[in-house]
Amino acid sequence: MLSKLPDVGTTIFTVMSQLALEHQAINLGQGFPDFPMSSELTNLVNKAMQDGHNQYVHMNGLPLLTQRIAAKIEKLYHTAVDAASQVTVTPGGTYAIYTALTTILHAGDEVIVFEPAYDSYIPNIEINGAKAIRISLQFPAYNIPWHEVRQQVSPRTKAIIINSPHNPTGAVLTAADMQELQAIAEAHDLYIISDEVYEHLVFDGIEHQSILRYPALLQRAFVCFSFGKTYHCTGWKIGYCVSAPALMKEFRKVHQFNCFSCNAPVQYALAEYLLNEDAYLQLGSQMQQKRDYLRTLMAATPFELIPSHGSYFECYSYAAISNESDKDFVMRLTKEKGVVAIPLSAFYKEATDNKVVRFCFAKKAETLKTAVEKLMH
Numbered sequence: 488m489l490s491k492l493p494d495v496g497t498t499i500f501t502v503m504s505q506l507a508l509e510h511q512a513i514n515l516g517q518g519f520p521d522f523p524m525s526s527e528l529t530n531l532v533n534k535a536m537q538d539g540h541n542q543y544v545h546m547n548g549l550p551l552l553t554q555r556i557a558a559k560i561e562k563l564y565h566t567a568v569d570a571a572s573q574v575t576v577t578p579g580g581t582y583a584i585y586t587a588l589t590t591i592l593h594a595g596d597e598v599i600v601f602e603p604a605y606d607s608y609i610p611n612i613e614i615n616g617a618k619a620i621r622i623s624l625q626f627p628a629y630n631i632p633w634h635e636v637r638q639q640v641s642p643r644t645k646a647i648i649i650n651s652p653h654n655p656t657g658a659v660l661t662a663a664d665m666q667e668l669q670a671i672a673e674a675h676d677l678y679i680i681s682d683e684v685y686e687h688l689v690f691d692g693i694e695h696q697s698i699l700r701y702p703a704l705l706q707r708a709f710v711c712f713s714f715g716k717t718y719h720c721t722g723w724k725i726g727y728c729v730s731a732p733a734l735m736k737e738f739r740k741v742h743q744f745n746c747f748s749c750n751a752p753v754q755y756a757l758a759e760y761l762l763n764e765d766a767y768l769q770l771g772s773q774m775q776q777k778r779d780y781l782r783t784l785m786a787a788t789p790f791e792l793i794p795s796h797g798s799y800f801e802c803y804s805y806a807a808i809s810n811e812s813d814k815d816f817v818m819r820l821t822k823e824k825g826v827v828a829i830p831l832s833a834f835y836k837e838a839t840d841n842k843v844v845r846f847c848f849a850k851k852a853e854t855l856k857t858a859v860e861k862l863m864h
């Protein structure tokens with residue numbers, strides 16, 4: 488058999504973005520900003536290229552960049568990490584997660600995954616010959632049912648994947664969740680893959696509960712980040728992974744023969760731009776304004792908000808509008824209303840009918856306004 492992933496089709500984000508183009512619909516589906524990124528940062532890339540920084544940098548990442556990442560971690564999360572042995576620059580957060588799973592998984596291992604789950608996790612597990620043990624987050628707050636996690640852990644469980652702020656629901660983990668996680672991970676000697684690509688998009692005065700705040704958890708974790716999400720340049724595909732030295736050593740064995748080393752001029756530019764702390768410190772309040780604006784607009788529609796505190800997505804129930812499946816509903820929204828959303832069933836391995844769709848609010852105010860006007864027609 489050719490296929491290693493026989494059940495997998497084309498990712499929903501590509502499918503829906505393609506549909507948006509075909510129907511000239513407003514794309515609130517795939518998560519990417521439609522407003523420009525910082526010209527200071529694009530100028531820095533240009534400068535790095537002009538200055539001749541166009542050859543391979545170190546496979547672990549440009550040392551100046553990994554040092555500045557370590558300094559940022561110390562400032563934000565009060566944990567000292569050693570840049571040389573604990574930080575690796577990667578071509579995006581998704582790659583970091585894939586590499587971490589490939590580093591630790593052997594055939595027959597099990598990994599606990601919470602559904603709705605970002606669509607790359609389960610294929611990443613299965614391509615490594617391992618099995619995803621799926622646990623549903625508790626509707627409507629999408630909390631982790633820790634009692635069920637304790638029931639599902641087995642001698643084959645190798646790791647647990649967490650994602651806060653959560654894609655697609657926007658749910659954020661609390662300090663109590665981190666304590667539960669630590670107790671279970673330590674009792675069963677589990678690795679943790681922590682997808683924190685929306686680390687700065689935590690709203691309503693809440694603090695992001697990074698694994699990096701918990702040195703005992705970091706000993707067993709691969710923590711994955713994305714510059715694309717932080718600096719509004721998802722197309723740059725650059726991020727990083729932070730781990731304990733012994734784990735990072737193994738991660739790099741996989742990384743060196745896959746990507747080897749990431750885009751050089753972009754790394755020079757990011758190293759410089761990380762000195763501008765306001766650029767990431769203000770991101771939460773800027774994006775909360777967008778979220779609140781979408782909420783205000785949507786309040787005039789029959790969509791029902793499922794409130795959350797993070798990411799750049801909001802989920803809404805359309806149960807008051809239609810009885811269709813979420814996939815049929817988003818198709819109709821695209822064709823008849825000219826607005827694209829993501830059906831939540833795309834984040835479940837087995838068919839679900841929750842009548843919930845995800846909208847991305849990382850958009851210009853006029854985009855959000857026009858989209859909601861179209862929804863109301």
Ligand code: GLN
Nearest residue numbers: 500501516517518519654
């Ligand atoms: N993370 C983005 C989202 O959730 C999509 C990234 C992708 O298309 N692979 O919409």
